[in-house]
Amino acid sequence: MPGLGLKSAQAANFTPYEGPFFITIQTDGGWDVTSFCDPKDNTTINHWADTGSVQTIANSPIEYAPFAKNAELFPAHHDKMLIVNGIDTQTNAHQAGVRHSWSGRFAEGYPAFTALAAAIYGEGLPLAFLSNGGYRETAGLLPYTLMSNPSALSNLIDPNAHRDWGAENFHATAQYDIINNFRAQRITRQQQQAQILPRTTGALTNLESALAAGDQLTRLETHIPETLVDPTSMGDEWNPLLRQAQLALASCKAGLTVSADLLCYGFDTHANHDPLHIESLNVLINGVNYLWAEAERLNIADQLIVFITSDFGRTPEYNDGDGKDHWPITSAIFMQQGATWANQVVGLTDNGHNAYGLNSGLTPVAVGEGINIQPKHVQQALRSLAGISDHPICQSFDLDAEDLNLAAMFG
Secondary structure: OOOOOHHHHHHHHOOOOOOOEEEEEEEOOOOOHHHOOOOOOOOOOOHHHHOOOOEEOOOOOOEEOOOOOHHHOHHHHHHHEEEEEEEEOOOOOHHHHHHHHHHOOOOOOOOOHHHHHHHHHOOOOOOOEEEOOOOOOOOOOOOOEEOOOHHHHHHHHOOOEOOOOOOOEOOOHHHHHHHHHHHHHHHHHHHOOOOOOHHHHHHHHHHHHHHHHHHHHHHHHOOOOOOOOOOOOOOOOOOHHHHHHHHHHHHHHOOOOOEEEEEEOOOOOOOOHHHHHHHHHHHHHHHHHHHHHHHHHOOOHHHEEEEEEEOOEEOOOOOOOOOOOEEOEEEEEEEEOOOOOOOEEEOOEOOOOOEEEEOOOOOEEEEOOOEOEOHHHHHHHHHHHHOOOOOHHHHOOOOOOOOOOHHHHHO
16 A cells, blocks of 8 residues: 655656747637738728738738737747637627637637647646636546636745745644654555545545645746746736746746646727727737747747637628627637748638638638638647547547548648
8 A cells, every 4th residue: 555655756757848848828819810811901800901901921821910919929929829710619608708719619628739748648637637727627637726826836835935925834844744754654654544435435535635736846947937927017907828837837947837827917908999999919929929939949949839719700781889799700820830831821711801612732712612710620630739539538538520530731
């Protein structure tokens, strides 16, 4: 029966995870891709079309709108990007759109891609799946760690540290060691009891593993700076993505994390669309730029795969409040450094932002013909890119996406 020595044994046997690392960015509320990665110079759709034009990049099929800080994103990162336009989410409802876009199914209970990747690659890791909110369904495959409070992470790393009143620790080191030893001995005694129920045995084993993970979590301390990045440091009023990215990448660098969901919001612009969407897109763009710069600093950029999308898109016209409402057609962006499939666009919409169907070779056919790209195709492609599509866990959550092999875009 395992007991007192398990903590040190697990720490000694711990193998840090070295990648690939999967980061998703959820743009909450429904982004307007016609002012982003699927630009439309139609004055009915976009006010910027009155004076501006679609922007292009030399030797690239990627185009972008002259809007927000787009010019600081696409020219700098197009060589990492594959953009999928014309995704039909088949809904204008937030909850359904979030589930569909991030799991590939409308039905409740299907896990997020990040949960699947963490369950498959991250067995035994204490922080395999980090979440900052948004869609984080795990289907019971593993727990997620909520990262909304950075100070809580510090408490998790060292629960004996007293950070509020200036004292270094709650207990002296020798006293804390005694407490930990007695705790481990108590678990051992409980495990050795006669007629112990299997459920209780499992709970004790999970507790023992959690205590053992404390040694692993100390690895994170060496990668988190004493002062976290300032959320206003890139010119935003407040950018939550900066600290989310910093902590997620630090945990990846420490070998504790496989995947993380980042969340930015403010895209549900039913009124005053342009100013509010500019603000939200700038948060996203600054966050993506920081994410890649920090990954480079930590020397893990070559192991990073990033995926960005939203609930759905926004209407190809303004309403009476100069806002835009919900529209089922949207886009997604895959990013990876040095990828042979990067610097490409798959899918197409017309100048009214209606999706073209594709044939089996992923060539656009016409609006209303062929097969429309749906979130299930995008999620299946993401699984293939991660190398997990044939894993039994993924097969138990089948997406029924065989009618369009979007994964072929990865070559």
